[in-house]
Amino acid sequence: MKTLMVFDFDHTVVDDNSDTWVISCLPGQTLPDSVENSYRKGHWTEFMGRVMKYIGDQDISPDRVRSVMETIPFTAGMKDLLAFISEHKSTIDCIVISDSNTLFIDWILQASGLQAAVDQVFSNPAKVNELGYMEVHGYHSHDCDKCPVNMCKRKVLELYLSERSDGGVKYERLFYVGDGGNDLCPSFCLRGHDVVMPRKGFTLEKLLARLEGQKDDASVKAKVIAWSSATEILEELKASM
Template sequence: MKTLMVFDFDHTVVDDNSDTWVIRCLPGQTLPDTVKNSYRKGHWTEFMGRVMDYIGQQEVSVESVRAEMERIPLTAGMSELLTFISCNKSDVDCVVISDANALFIEWILCAVGLRSAVDRVFTNPAGVNSLGRVEVRPHHEHDCRRCPVNMCKKKVLEEYLAQQDEYSRIFYVGDGTNDFCPASCLRGRDIVMPRKGYALEKLLQGKKDALEARVIAWSSGTQVLHELQACLNSTPDVILD
């Protein structure tokens, strides 16, 4: 059986937040208060729709937006980790579950030559509308009260797993509070990897009893790579019916 790697994107694969990084493409690199103050808790994607519309109104081209997004840095060690995954697809499946958007993720992964590492991307759909502006839409509807209205990562992960053969082990690598929900559905032989110093690690410190999976904190992709390699080199677990 294969191993599944599940990654968040912002502050995990990339070492920043792609949704706030995009502001750098504006001439003054800032948003007006009318846009800033329109955010409602739990409705970030709706807010980003207004942000991208404002960027388009300032006559910033999609090409300029893409060029700026391609400058966002990867987290240390992530290039090596994703390259390893690309070279070991017979043993490892890899998916991204992110509250960013499809265009940003595609642009960034293609720019660094690592798109082939990722088998599926689950995120908010995005495209260029008839006005030549980036348009972002919510991923799905759900009834989870812990998650933003546009995406419950647990629902995404469970639906994906229901369509796959069983994995020998699942690694979930993330940083944010919205990564707790999917982590809570993993099994005892799976591994949740919160980024050190970020919200998920702090949340897990008080909720470890709510998880079956083992928790291993990380600060670089190199550490995640070492855990993955150790898993692939170990004797497979015996699974009894």
């Protein structure tokens, strides 16, 4: 029986938003209003596609973007937590489910030397195309009305757990670590002995607090433990082993 660690990425693994961090590669570190004002609620990935095109139009190379992405800070204690997970791969599986994109996440993890901690990354697929431009596409389509159009993290997690179960892997405990509103939906598929860990002061913590005392069908069954440093997550993980 193994433990599964599930991480969001932005403001969870890293202490900022990787999608907005990329803007620091631009002259003046700002987007023109025509791009900045094109965002529509729930359609962030489409917006990021326009940001990536604009970056390419400025003749900023993917290598330059990568060097900027590699400077994003990790959340306090997170590198120690990921190093611990790397050393215990026989008993701990670890995945990232993020509404960022695969290119940024892979670059950041590789630069940290900690990519061995993470078994799989589920995020919006991104690549450098034949013109040398970065491009990004939505992860999947779904029918969940609580989530952004391009990703329902609950569906991603449920499919992963189903496939692992079919392969004979059962998880004794699951830790879900996140911060944002889109981390609430996957929290509903956790069991009573699982743990959802919202970052203190962020949206997920507030949403979970509002659900306390709700009827069974509207409640999160998992134990809720808020964190401000990944050292606290590591302590909970060690205590469960």
